[in-house]
Amino acid sequence: MTGAKAKGIALAVIGCMAATPAMAQTDIRFTLDWRFEGPAAGFLLAEDNGYFEEEGLNVTIDTGNGSVEAIPRVATGAYDMGFGDINSLIKFLDEDPSQPVEAVMMIYDKPVFSVVGRKSLGVTEDPASLEGKTLGAPPPDGAFAQWPAFVEAADIDTSDITIENIGFPVREPMLASGDVDAVFGFSFSVVLNLLANGVPEDDISTILFADNGLDLYGNAILVNETFAEENPDAVEGFLRALAKGFADAVADPEAGAQAVLTRNETLNLETETRRLEMANETNIRTPYVVENGFGDVDMARLSDSIEMLGTSMDLEGNVTAEEVFNPDYLPPAEERMLP
Structure with a gap:
């Protein structure tokens, strides 16, 4: 094979490689x-x-x-x-x-569904402590979506519970300021956000749905x-x-x-x-x-x-x-x- 012919073949191969697209993702x-x-x-x-x-x-x-x-x-x-x-x-x-x-x-x-409250506002880890309280609920929240099921599983009397629709950005600040007694949310998010808002850890009570009858x-x-x-x-x-x-x-x-x-x-x-x-x-x-x-x-x-x-x-x-x-x-x- 002549040098010119070999060079031509090599260039052709390179050209084909360049024309082949990379594996599509x-x-x-x-x-x-x-x-x-x-x-x-x-x-x-x-x-x-x-x-x-x-x-x-x-x-x-x-x-x-x-x-x-x-x-x-x-x-x-x-x-x-x-x-x-x-x-x-x-x-x-x-x-x-x-x-x-x-x-x-x-x-x-x-699941991480929970209602998180403050002991100083009368909310303990007993679901019955929510009776008579005002609960802050972001409408798209997954925990709030399970509230009807939790009420039944935990046998909660909702006749004197007030549900207040609130946005996610104000959820923890409203609980920290006492504007609501407890809020719906994912436990690991609400608890740490409350700490960041200055609520003492020993004042925070977490009612985890999964630990209270909702499997x-x-x-x-x-x-x-x-x-x-x-x-x-x-x-x-x-x-x-x-x-x-x-x-x-x-x-x-x-x-x-x-x-x-x-x-x-x-x-x-x-x-x-x-x-x-x-x-x-x-x-x-x-x-x-x-x-x-x-x-x-x-x-x-x-x-x-x-x-x-x-x-x-x-x-x-x-x-x-x-x-x-x-x-x-x-x-x-x-x-x-x-x-």
């Missing part, structure tokens, strides 16, 4: 339930540590405005996937089973069913990446909190580390998850949850556990074990 628009805080670390570490990229995904993570609002965001296709309250999803699908949204991975095996699941990963049907490998890859990200957040909470602070420099590292540790210990790394792996559910327990919600949320009986949660996209259990 699948775009995923993902909505959180809330802003960037400690418990979001698992999502952010999956991004920062390259796990999404390894799966061929280009993920955009946006903040949310409550774990209820994430559901229509995903159902309408405004977002491909999201993070929202599975109990509110049950209600959403019961009202319209044709909505193209389902849960595919459980994050909060034990429900919490927030889960949601997917638009049309997107999932068209991109099953992307959904599987996303969940595999998340399992790694949450494992990292459990192994090193401070690194997880640091990932949060890179998105919101106004936060405090110590506070967000503690918030993440609270979520890990209470809601994410539960005994069930340690034994069975992160992300799956016990279908019998989920069915019992739907039955429990039936009366309190006025369900029509249009949805089953299998229609709410689809485990088919989960990686094998051995890939979902938390440290």
Whole structure:
């Protein structure tokens, strides 16, 4: 082969390589339930540590405005996937089973729904102490969405309870100033925000729904069913990446909190580390998850949850556990074990 001919072949090969596009990544628009805080670390570490990229995904993570609002965001296709309250999803699908949204991975095996009050205002850890009180409730809040079910489970007399609709930004300041006696919210968020507002820790009382008769699941990963049907490998890859990200957040909470602070420099590292540790210990790394792996559910327990919600949320009986949660996209259990 002459030098000229070899050079020509080499140039042709280079030209073909240049004309071949890089492997395409699948775009995923993902909505959180809330802003960037400690418990979001698992999502952010999956991004920062390259796990999404390894799966061929280009993920955009946006903040949310409550774990209820994430559901229509995903159902309408405004977002491909999201993070929202599975109990509110049950209600959403019961009202319209044709909505193209389902849960595919459980994050909060034990829900964080709570009413947080102040002992100095007469609120203790006994649900009955809420009777006669004024409770602040952000309408999109996942805990407030479960109030009817909690009232029934805890046998609370609501005849003299006042519910005041308030916005998320003023929730903790209003409780700190005594304008309300207690507020609805996720325990790890409200408690630490109250401390930041100057409320002494020994004056804070937390009534956790899960410890008072309401054995429900919490927030889960949601997917638009049309997107999932068209991109099953992307959904599987996303969940595999998340399992790694949450494992990292459990192994090193401070690194997880640091990932949060890179998105919101106004936060405090110590506070967000503690918030993440609270979520890990209470809601994410539960005994069930340690034994069975992160992300799956016990279908019998989920069915019992739907039955429990039936009366309190006025369900029509249009949805089953299998229609709410689809485990088919989960990686094998051995890939979902938390440290």
